[in-house]
Amino acid sequence: MGEVRNGSREERFKKVREAPETPKHSSQPKIQKVPFMLRNPKTIQKFYEPRAVALGPFHHGNPRCELAEDFKLMLTKRFLKDTSQTVEALHQKVEEKIKELKDCYTEEATQRYDEETLAWMLFLDGCATLQFIQSFVDEKLEELSIKRDQIAFAQQDLFLLENQVPYQVLELLMNSSNKCGELKSSIETYVQANIGAPRKKQSKKPEQREPNVAITMEKEPAHLEKEPAHLLDLLRTRMLGTKKIPDNQDKDPPKNPDKRPKDHSVQSFRNVQELDAAGIHVTRSNSNYLGDISFVSHCFAGFLSLPAISVDDSTGPKFMNLIAYEMCHDFQNDFAVTSYISFLDALIDHADDVKKLRSADVLYNLLGSDKEVAKLFNKIGTDLVPNTDIYHDVKAEIEEHYKTKWKTWMSQFCHDHFSSPWTFLAFVGVLAALGLTGIQTWFAVYSPPSPCDVVCQNLKMRWKLK
Template identity: 50%
Template sequence: MDDEHIVSIHDEIELHSRKVVRSIEAGEGSSGAGQHRPATAMEVKIEMLKRAGAQPGAVQASKIQKVIFLLRDHKCFVKYFEPKVASIGPIHHGNPKYELGERYKLRLAYEFVKGFSCNINGNTLDDDIISNLYGKIKKEIKQLRGCFEEEVTKNYDDEALAWILFVDGCAILQYIFCAAPPTLTASNKFSELNIKNDSVAFAQQDLFLLENQVPYRLLKLLMRYSGKEAELNESIERFIGSVTYQQTKPQQKQRDPTHLLDLLRTRLLGPPPGRKAEPSSSRCPFTHQEDPDWQTYRNVQELKAAGIHLKRSKNDSYLGNISFTRRFGFGFYPGYLWLPPITVDDSTGPKFMNLIAYEMCLDFENDFGISSYLSFLDSLIDEANDVKYMRKARVLHNFLGSDQEVADLFNAIGTDLVPNPEAYKDVKIQIQKYYDTHWMTYMAQFRHDHFSSPWTIIAFLGVLLVLALTAVQAWFAVFPHSSDNGKK
């Protein structure tokens, strides 16, 4: 991977250098007798430096690109970024190990095109129908090519790239339509297409790899020409909901996504929270007072020991829906940390790692919402007992394996993350303030020692009853004739 990365950088620099040389030579052509003096190495470097300074710092939409080398070259993470069944788009196209996936894609693409409200001769499509739809994609190829980084499409001419996008776009929409049909009573289309269930499951993971994306603009184009745009949009909503385990649709209209991975990220995070006015002095520069990055608790078990209980967030399951409250709102014991429910299975690692890679793209201006959530979750999970308590609180569903496997997964994902320092800032400050209140810790410890089970509660009440009876008996022993004296 290192050599490949170095070669790609070298090629990019050399290509840019040739462009700079040509521009310098063209600029000097007007002087002298039309003689072109070759640009010196120093002139090329100076021109590259000037052009770099003139480039804009950010763009509106991130281009589809390879995973940043910091993640791709990590031996523990590389497995999360490579397709399992099918390559989608130009980056992994042509790899022999995805030959079966290519056959599946052609079947799905054919089924999608066959569903058009067009003239069909039996079970065979008219060649003109396919040529016509492909031609529409080819007309947009300049704009579609612009959705990718130049490096990943430079080896494909317009005709080859248009065909790749045509087949892959049709296959994606048909896969989603089969996986999440508009009606729940629809038959299993995958079995009718002779696609095995294991390939269906792995293909779902492949759809959300950063290097396996196609422009959402392509999907919208194909949906518009299909004659069933509303049904396909409904299928996409249902499909994303099944992947995120969210039962409700977003309440407000959101921007058009860049690709399916971007749509997944938006649905997981939910609508952006409203901005709060920052206090004039939110943190002291010389101490850790009210600094959300300065926390003395390490995991769920320590929070539990301090009297903080985990609760499942109400209303929705957006990852940003994390809050902290105290009983009755008056700061009394105990405290409650509200977390959105999360389901952990075999797809969790690839899904979150590709979302992290997407947020790390240099041209993607974002708030690192996924990275911040995973960093916060990693601060709660150290070992299997933390996962066990989260399961009991119904904020985590474990379909991966043992609780230790879940802990290991989040500890690995949380390595070297750089979260947004403003994310969950208020929650962290409230938790730390509560954690620093020692009498609450003592009260929590007393409750854990003496009221952790019904039997200890019964025993405690029994002791109180014995003490009360002993006190009454002592009273009558000390004042045996008090009632008789009153009568006299």
Template identity: 50%
Template sequence: MAESKPVVSKVELPLKKGVIRIEDGETSQGRDQEAQTQSGLSREERYKMFEEEENEVQISKTPKIQKVIFLHRDHKHFVKYYEPRVVSLGPIHHGKERYQLAEKFKLILAREFVKSSGKTIKEICEAIDGKIKELRECFEEEVTKKYNDVDLAWILVVDGCAILQYIYLAVLDKLKELNIKPDSVAFCQQDLFLLENQVPYDLLELLMSLSNAKNELRNSVQNFIKKNHYAVLWDKQQGENTNGPVPENPQEENGKRKPTHLLDLLRSSLLGNDETTTQSSNGRTNRDRNQSYDWQSYRNVQELKAAGIHVKRSEAKSLGGISFSRRLNFYPGFLSLPPLIVDDSTGPKLLNLIAYEMCLDFKNDFGITSYVSFLDSLIDEANDVKELRKAHVLFNLLGSDEEVAQLFNNIGTDLVPDRDKYRKVRTQIQEYYDKTWVTWVAEFFHNHFSSPWTLLAFLGALFALALSATQTWYAVDSPPGPCDKFCEKFNKNL
């Protein structure tokens, strides 16, 4: 196969004596951006460079697999969440020395896949070779330009086969049969959902279609996504058997776009049917958005509780299942949130999902970003996490409540959510929060009935007061009895 020509950088400004080249994803972490410029350009040359069509930003129909943008990667708390811990998948981290140990296990998994597929490795490679141009276009140009078609096809064959076989065995809990330790299984599963560790879903679909076990493989992928969905959002059905038939082309039903990769598939699962253009508060149009609240005066869950707003667990199975209601349209208020599990994998998953939504070529509603931003507005300190735990909204498997609060405070930094997302809920909360009489009632109940003992003491005091009033009434204005009449007659006879 002839080697492909080097791909031109995405952002490349032609100059008379040099080139300004900016490589996506290059960061201050040992990979400083290189910029070569030549001074002394004439004003006419600058005009020409400014007006050239090549300088326009090109938006693809589908998002490309690419590096995490520098805005996230340069954050000192986040960089460790974007790098694979055990295994590199795809071309971005391929060949790095720290992942060489995992290459042996990838080959073992790939061999198992080929063996069960009924095909030879040559037949599979030839099928990938025939689609290598389309598969290369699934990546950002900077990611694959150093690989020729032969090398890129081999990377995709080995990694794609290994991914599918890993998922198939993980769902059946049979990875131990290949002597893969449980800790490696956990780290590999986390690495599968890193933005820089993705392979095209079209590749996985092609490999599954080549196998004699294509239906079983499709079922395993769908069930694997379900289990990782449940690992983020707790669901009462998570202990039930999730095995079952899935559509031949998941996410293509009802006009939905095909998934880009596994991380995209997980995002769609977590958002459910909420990935739509969110309407303004109370169905308002763009012209009267200014009538709803784009700000909030409350800072955390504790302030909401003091104002009479209680957090409760929502029955929703997606991150968008957030709502606000009032009992009998009066008092108190209830903020319903989907139940969230927080463990060691929560930070990496949420950060990579956010980084995916931040990709410049991915047009989306920022569903994950908006959810994390909303949750961050409720969590300010450890006591807020405690209140969410007590409401069974948050399940803390990470450690202390302070760690969870710090996690969301860090993740919530520098986020730009969709302001239309949860606009109605924010407006309802703020309107309720701004009612003075509601705050007075809430403070009264909060100060005097914050525990069952204060309520019992209050009821006891009321009962004692009622007995005292009754005793006084009988003493002052009680009707005459038999004894009173006898005493009256006796006094008259005297």
């Protein structure tokens, strides 16, 4: 027994000595299950499990998605019409890459399937996905007698973390099609359609000082883009755009550190209503990129610019899966989506907060009541760990404005007296009445005697002499 113990101790010591200095990560994050800390039994089916179509190995054979298997065959047949190859030849291309494609998943996902079964699964799911997207963009899904509710559920299912097909599969199939360019364009159009929010109408505004921008985004040129891991990864990239340094921002730190916003470790403001009471108004950003959040202060008023967002039944699953993707241990990222949801959750507590965001054209409520929208963001914003660096300066400037008492008093005064045309007219009327009274008093005291007054005075004197 002593030898066994000694051997066991040596094995343990050996494991420590041979442990890597840092975790080893692949070039692309593997498709995996939703992290354990997010797998709440009450929400897992609603947010993370497919309701119409199962793609990839995790939910393959799910009874709820059995109807979609027939549609997969029909969509694949249509996809093959636009290729110059037979089903056997195209399937063989996937089969030849199966070891590489298998490595796109965690071992947990593929251990139940042999390579032949997995190759057929990815071939069928890849062809069906591409044809579904193109038919959706071209509005031809009704030709396959696919009902509207199934289309809506399938749209959500394509962006679930556990329901992803490697983008390498889609790329391989697109390159084998006669409509490669059209298919890639359809994917871009489809992803943009799932980002939502109408575009802002451009209008000329007077020049103002550059706001403190958290992250200004712009789309990166296609030839510089890295191939996405899957459709959910592409959706995240399009939502965030690429980071752009403002033209007036130097790469070096500012020479005058006093110009930086003060660091407030505690956030005292709670929601949009409190900000509005302090004279901070919400406006719509110039773009719909999630990072396009900025704050600018003018005199006693502040303006917080937010990107527009549409909220519907797909918003919850979409953001929860993006958050789950950012939490995957092998995905090195800046938690930008998580930070955006945390920021928005800090602004929304009640239905009235949602109402103010709607009034500012920042939020489009397609879900139902404003109360339901508030509940949704409070739910998906629970227990998140954001990147505190992303909105640090914006939050600090808001806090500095919020805690400046004279700005708050002036804003409250303007809110009380100028919030409607009637209160404004009443205020102007009071000022006019006071002004006229003052003028009348001044003339009564300081006005010089008129010629009539002189004549009357002389007549009175003569009458007395007589």
